[in-house]
Structures are given as structure tokens and as C-alpha cells.
Amino acid sequence: MLSVHRPDGSLLEREIVRHPGAVVVVPVTDDGRIVLIRNFRISLSEKIYECCAGTLEPGEDPAVCAGRELIEETGYRAATIEPLGWFYTTPGMTDERMHAFIAKGLTHVGQDLEDDESIEVETFPADKVFEMIDRGELRDGKSMTALLVAHRRGMLSTELESNGVH
Numbered sequence: 001m002l003s004v005h006r007p008d009g010s011l012l013e014r015e016i017v018r019h020p021g022a023v024v025v026v027p028v029t030d031d032g033r034i035v036l037i038r039n040f041r042i043s044l045s046e047k048i049y050e051c052c053a054g055t056l057e058p059g060e061d062p063a064v065c066a067g068r069e070l071i072e073e074t075g076y077r078a079a080t081i082e083p084l085g086w087f088y089t090t091p092g093m094t095d096e097r098m099h100a101f102i103a104k105g106l107t108h109v110g111q112d113l114e115d116d117e118s119i120e121v122e123t124f125p126a127d128k129v130f131e132m133i134d135r136g137e138l139r140d141g142k143s144m145t146a147l148l149v150a151h152r153r154g155m156l157s158t159e160l161e162s163n164g165v166h
Contacts, residue, residue, distance in 0.1 A: 002016045017096070020058065021062070022098050024101070025103050026051050027103045030104075030105070035121060036049050047120075049122075049137060050142070052069050063083065065099075066103070071112055075109060076109065078104060078105055082155075084146060085149060
């Protein structure tokens with residue numbers, strides 16, 4: 001519970017979740033496909049498509065966490081992991097900072113899942129991923145944000161762009 005005195009002197013109390021921070025990774029294969037996971041989320045009681053992600057350990061460098069989570073959840077190791085920036089996930093409820101990365105030069109090394117994880121890995125052309133967002137099949141905010149930033153920076157190749165259409 002967080003208590004704050006307003007300018008008029010009244011007391012405002014809110015429940016706030018303090019978070020150590022997290023990462024989200026947009027993995028891109030050499031042929032431009034995006035690696036997504038299907039992960040069962042207990043809070044939703046359903047499996048959803050998302051980019052791999054994870055919580056920072058105390059004092060952990062976000063890029064190191066991104067590499068660890070990439071291997072753990074997708075089974076791929078990256079030759080390069082480039083930062084895309086960071087954003088607040090839910091500023092009305094938590095101070096969580098999500099650090100976004102794009103990973104390239106992928107080599108399959110096998111998943112290293114936690115005991116409580118059951119994650120399926122699928123790859124899609126970038127166009128298909130954005131169609132999944134349009135149709136509501138990919139509804140995860142951190143993934144949509146990271147994909148949008150990577151796309152806006154020209155880091156994702158889409159079929160339309162490769163045909164000269166923007």
C-alpha cells in the first residue's frame with residue numbers, strides 16, 4: 001500500500017506492485033521469420049501467443065536476461081541482441097520497466113524450461129505476425145509494443161516492403 005498526500009492535504013492510498021523489471025525479446029531468424037511462443041497464462045486461463053520474456057534477477061543486466069530467456073523459452077541462442085528501449089508495462093499499477101530487445105543470428109540449442117513452464121515455439125513471417133495482431137490472435141501488450149518498435153525502426157522485413165510497397 002502506498003500513501004500519498006495530495007495538494008489539498010487529503011491522503012490517497014493505492015496498492016502498488018513493486019517490480020524488479022523484465023525483458024521482452026523479438027527473435028528473428030536468418031530468413032526473417034519471427035519466433036513466437038504459446039504460453040499458458042494462469043491469470044488468463046488460456047494459452048496466448050507472445051514474444052519470449054522474463055523477469056530480471058537482482059542486479060542483472062537486461063541484455064544478459066534477454067539472452068537467458070531467449071534460450072530458456074524458445075531454444076535459440078542469438079549472435080546479437082540489440083536493445084530497442086524500455087517502457088512501463090502498467091504505470092497505473094506497477095513500476096515495472098520492460099526492456100525490449102531484438103535478437104538475430106539465431107542458432108537452435110534446445111529449450112531450457114523452468115519446471116512449471118510448458119511453452120510451444122512457432123515461427124511466422126512478419127506479415128503474418130502483424131495480421132495476427134490485427135485479428136486479435138496476438139493480444140500480449142509487451143509483444144505488440146516490442147514488435148511495433150522493431151518494425152518502425154526497419155528491423156523486420158515484411159513481404160509488402162520487400163515488394164516495394166510501404
